[in-house]
Amino acid sequence: MPAPKPGAGTGGGAPAIGIAAAAIAGGCLLLVIIAAASIFGGGAVDPASACGGSSAGTSDAGAPSSDTTDGIPKNYLEIYKQTGEDYGIPWQLLAAIGYIESGHGSNVGPSSAGAMGPMQFLPSSWKLFGADGDHDGDKDILDPKDAIPGAAVHLISAGTIKDSIHAAFLAYNHSEAYVANVFAQAVKYGYEGNVDDAIKTAHDPNAKGGGAGDSSGSSSDGAGAADCGSDFPSGPADLKKGVKISSPGKFVPIPAKYTGGSVQLIDSRILPNVIWVAQTYHLTITQGRGGIGTGSPSVSHGYGTALDMVPSDGSAQADWDKSAGRLAHDLGWKAACGASGVRPACDLVPAIRFVGYEGYPGHGSPRTCAPLGCGAHIHVSWEGGPGGVYNGVLQPPFDYVYVFPSPEDGKGGSTSSGGSSGGSSSSSSSSGEGVFVVGDSLTEGDGSYLESSLGSKVRVDGLKNRTSGGGLAVLKDRISENDGFVVFDLGTNDPSSSALKTNLEAAKKLAGDRCVVVATVNGPFNNNGVIRDFAGQSGVVLFDWRAITAANTDLVGSDGVHSDAAGYKVRAQKLLAAIETC
Known part of the structure; x- marks a missing residue:
């Protein structure tokens, strides 16, 4: 194959979520009840370098000769060599990635996919694998002193390189052509081994549990791996909440210690949930994204949002009942609905579409x-x-997925079955800058534009046919101290103006000192009088969507209520302008 151009790589781990930062003018708090939630925490993945089968040894990297290092800037060569020594990885492997990804820093991006830095990490992957190589207290994706050690962490924890170089490169970029290109470059830099070599010396000097020679990480019963995973969200999660994530999705490798060493990809947006499930229920993932032509017989894994799993701790029926069986029940599955596995037969938690277990053809426990x-x-x-x-x-x-909040989001629930801590403890006041939008199908329409503009500062929760009463329940359950603004974008589905008035007042009470934004509707029109009167009080801002659409009738469709993509984009822009007046 032709030699790759330097800087042509696509990024370490094919990561996930680019978040645009946008400041909101004003110091008031905005309560937006619209409807497409977007709270998500990337969560730092604990590198598995000291877990599972590591053996002591020294790197055979050796000193580079002048004829193998032509074209590598002196400062980069020094970092490659030092990182290789620190992490027990031949420096040539790191240098080869740096050449393919950025030409040793000559093109640090951002790429069209949003990858950045000399080792081309997407921000979401950087959250997982970023390192503070120069120990200055900052993990800088653009700084080679941090980015190159970050690549070493990725090779160790997502590969793992202790199994083979091939597995580690494939986890960095899921392409056999990429693996071939990078390894060929490593050979040019003087690496004399084979692509299937297992780098047993590899270790993360900053990981818990010790370095390359630490036998505590080599336990065959899984105990060492469990200890090394303590940085993952392993506590209770709030399964009763469904959070919509509309940031661009990418496929990333699941850390190998949860897959039995096989390379399995998953949509990056659900990765924290995946890790939490594997840890909490002691399950090994046997299938992530797959389909015809990939060696997988599955017909339902093509989007990277599905998992097949088996117990990690044993194969007896009792092991299945306490792991897979417990997970199925916690997700809303019951034996009586097993033949279906979907709603309405199964009362599944909001973020889950299907549970295939006992009673569903081809699935289940040994029973x-x-x-x-x-x-x-x-x-x-x-x-x-x-x-x-x-x-x-x-x-x-x-385009979007739903997840359940997990402890890495900073919103950990009180019980694994979804017990809610409620919103009352944080509803009266806030010092946050976040925007919480609760709404109906209109919110579903403009939610992605709001998320594109505000990034991680906005949470959008929109649901078709939602009434103000339904929105009030969402607000009570999900309002956070991080929310400085609340948008309550409801009223279209309220047949009773009196009930709407009561719910608006209750929403204002829940919002406390936050600024509340409300929107007029294109029917029932008698609700607009209630909404405008409510907006006349202190701390409430009116988003007069009815007046805007009356003057620009092309913003709504033939039903007089909903918009097309262009209309929803304008709606989001006008709503943001209203928020800025708080």
Whole structure:
């Protein structure tokens, strides 16, 4: 194959979520009840360098000769060598990645996908693998002194390079052509081994549990790996909440210690949930994204939002009941709905689309699979959209997915079954800059534009046919101290003006000292009088969507209520302008 151009790589770990930062003018707090939530915490992944089968040794990297290092800037060569020594990885492997990804810093991006820095990390992957190589207290994606050690962490924790160089490079970029190109470059720099070499000396000097020679990480019973995973969100999560994530999706590798060492990809936006599930229920992931032509027989894994799993701790029925069975029940599955696995037969938690377990063909524990000869496993699919074609063909990422908040979001629930701590403790006051939008189908329409403008500062929760009463329940359950503004974008689906008035006042009370934004509607028109009167009080801002659309009738469709993409984009812009007046 032709030699790759330097700087042509696509980024370490094919990560995930680019978040635009946008400041909101004014010091008031805005309560926006619209409807497409976007709280998500990337969560730092604990590098697995000291976990599972590490053996002591020294790196055979050796000193580079002048004829193998032509073209590598002196400062980069020094960092490659020092990082290789620190992490027990031949420096040539790191230098080869740096050449392919950025030409040793000659093109640090951002790329069209948003990847940045000399090792081309997307911000979401940097959250997982970023390192403070120069120990200055800052993990800088653009600084080679941090980015090159970050690449070493990725090779160790997501590969893992202790299994093979091939596995580690493939986890960095899921392309056999990429693996071949990078390894060929490493050979040019003087690496004399084989692409299937296992770098047993590899270790993360900053990981818990010790370095390359630490035998505590080599336990074959899984105990060492469990200890090394303590930085992942392993506590209770709030399964009863569904959070919509509309940031661009990418496919990233699941850390190898949760997959039994195999390379499995998943939509980056659900990765914290995936890790929490694997840890909490002691499950090993046997299948992530897959489909026809990938060696997977699955017809439902093409979007990277589904998992097949088996117990990590044993194969007896009791092991299945306390791991896969417990997860199925916590997600809303019951034996009576097992033949379906979806709503309405199963009362599943909001973020989950399907649970395939006992009673569903080809799925289940040994109790049900052994008599039928099926391969025992549990299947869990997350919600995503729009639509979905489950025909075994690999698909691009969904436009949006739903996740449940996990402790890495900073919103950890009180029980794994979704017990809510409620919003009352944080509803009266806030010092945050976040915007919480609660709404109906109109919010579903403009939510992605709000998220594009405000990034991580906005949470959008929109639901078709939602009434103000339904929005009030969402607000009570999900308002956070981080929310400085609340948008309550409801009223279209309220048949009673008196009930709407009561719910608006209750929303204002829940908002406390936050600025509340409310919007007029294009029917029922008698609700607009209630909304305008409510907006006359202190701390409330009116977003007069009815007046805007009356003057610009092309902003709404033939039903007089909903808009097309261009209309929703204008609606989001006007709503942001209203927020800025707080």
